[in-house]
């Protein structure tokens with residue numbers, strides 16, 4: 001183990017830091033889930049990032065990246081969050097579909113989709129879940145029928161994040177009408193403004209419409225929009241879910257920056273801070289640090305040729321539970337102000353803890369619920385009997 | 388930045404793990420406990436043969452010249468095997484101290500398997516196996532003493548772990564002062580850091596082993612016509628335990644890589660972090676193991692009771708959980724924090 005950054009890595013950090021200092025908007029952008037205006041402001045930010053070639057630093061140059069390794073990606077993320085740069089409106093594209101395309105896409109698909117993803121010209125939504133297929137994703141019913149050189153899509157998708165304003169979606173469809181469970185499924189890309197797509201916003205717990213229901217009625221897309229071969233959908237989705245849970249979805253810096261704010265909040269209480277709350281602040285900070293160390297170790301292992309396996313499920317449980325504990329601690333420090341929105345005059349220092357707390361409650365649900373992750377850990381990592 | 392175990396480090400760990408699998412089974416530990424002893428002479432000789440007690444002593448003094456990060460895997464393996472002989476303390480603290488204070492003759496004797504030195508420290512006051520030691524190394528807040536066994540007064544302090552024979556120690560008039568004042572304080576502090584780091588490693592080993600034996604038991608034991616391991620409640624308990632282990636391990640590894648300089652405030656905080664989370668992981672896991680074993684878990688028929696007992700001592704030795712959490716909290720309040728400080732060290 002050699003836990004010091006090289007000079008080149010330090011220089012890279014400085015480069016990111018100075019670009020962020022010069023470019024991160026001074027006032028936070030309006031939420032991308034609350035209005036078209038907020039969404040477009042974030043799209044403009046993605047374009048700006050791309051001008052600096054910061055869209056996705058691990059991608060090859062040809063697709064708008066810099067061909068950097070995972071340690072540099074982590075350094076980038078640290079500086080990105082440290083600068084309080086806007087959340088990535090295209091995260092489902094760059095962190096989920098991007099790596100999936102890189103692994104399973106054809107050259108044409110990579111050239112067609114990745115550069116536009118990097119510039120924010122095309123913002124992506126993930127359309128996998130259905131009303132009857134949540135945890136049990138293999139119960140997907142939405143169909144894709146092959147007609148000549150087109151697929152015709154029909155069905156009902158739900159909980160699709162960003163889909164209210166996004167441009168494109170990657171969906172899971174049953175291409176073989178006689179198939180069951182995880183057989184006969186395919187991953188197909190479709191424009192969200194195609195004829196036959198109806199989107200209906202769903203209000204989330206915080207009142208914003210962060211996800212949508214999608215009704216697809218005979219939506220026609222070119223057959224080349226299939227990712228991988230027909231019937232390979234399940235395998236590809238599981239690979240995507242691996243990136244999602246294992247590494248990319250939640251970078252450690254997010255929690256480390258939140259901890260920095262939590263410690264500042266705690267210190268603003270001075271000696272009045274209850275020792276129990278001080279202990280909880282310490283535990284939250286330990287959690288954020290442990291998660292970061294774990295991701296550095298995973299990144300090092302991947303760079304040495306290793307792969308992510310079922311242990312990705314332990315990550316997802318860890319960060320989601322950490323996120324809740326961290327925000328709960330902040331709310332408990334705020335006490336009777338915790339319920340107030342940042343705008344309330346009685347809560348000048350309440351910050352965004354309430355919003356963060358509400359959002360943290362989704363963590364154990366999305367990307368596969370924590371119960372499902374525990375099943376995966378027990379059965380695939382520990383080898384416990386399925387039945 | 389390379390956060391990976393090297394091949395040599397892995398080989399060392401594997402070698403010791405295999406040795407322990409062959410020579411330190413729980414059946415052997417039970418037999419040893421029956422005799423009322425806690426050390427097995429043959430096993431100790433074999434470990435001496437492998438050069439393990441002197442692993443951290445410099446090569447010029449006859450040791451292996453390794454660093455804490457090179458042995459952290461073997462310490463974890465020793466924890467998992469519940470190794471009763473004082474390898475970890477001897478390797479981590481006693482011999483490096485004898486070396487530091489110029490006790491070359493005694494150092495050579497211990498490395499040759501000809502002498503045993505027991506250990507007492509403010510953060511681990513009861514000397515394990517003091518009744519069979521030739522000398523006792525006593526760290527006090529501002530003195531370090533070496534006391535010939537015959538000159539110390541030792542009083543047995545029976546404890547819960549059948550494989551830890553504990554004694555309160557009062558040094559006698561023949562005790563030799565190895566260090567005083569600032570030098571002693573520094574040595575005592577350093578010993579506590581290494582003690583905490585290695586206790587954390589042993590607890591991580593215990594945690595993983597307690598999960599493994601529980602998974603095995605849950606696969607064999609049937610109730611309602613099915614293996615109990617097929618029930619989701621038990622799966623989820625064990626999955627949660629595994630999560631705790633997964634996020635304690637990298638902290639421990641990072642702490643071991645930083646432990647070459649235990650004066651450093653960032654290093655100390657990380658050792659505290661490791662001690663805290665490895666202790667938590669061992670506690671949760673050992674409790675879960677008892678629950679998974681049902682009535683068996685509350686008996687001495689199965690092995691599980693050994694794990695909770697060893698955890699009980701390790702969690703409180705070399706600084707209690709509260710002490711380490713407070714140390715970590717103080718680090719948050721006094722040193723730089725934020726994503727770019729993850730691998731900070733002073734100087």
Ligand SMILES: Cc1cc2nc3c(=O)[nH]c(=O)nc-3n(C[C@H](O)[C@H](O)[C@H](O)COP(=O)(O)OP(=O)(O)OC[C@H]3O[C@@H](n4cnc5c(N)ncnc54)[C@H](O)[C@@H]3O)c2cc1C
Nearest residue numbers: 126127128129134135159160161362365366367368369371
């Ligand atoms: C904020 C947010 C964003 C999301 N974004 C997207 C998106 O962009 N695209 C998309 O496709 N989906 C998205 N989802 C959907 C998400 O993947 C599903 O909500 C999730 O998989 C659970 O499915 P469900 O809601 O149908 O709940 P259910 O599957 O009905 O689960 C309800 C409860 O039952 C438990 N349960 C179910 N089966 C089992 C079992 N076998 N063992 C034990 N417990 C079980 C669950 O753990 C849960 O606690 C999002 C969800 C949220 C909250």
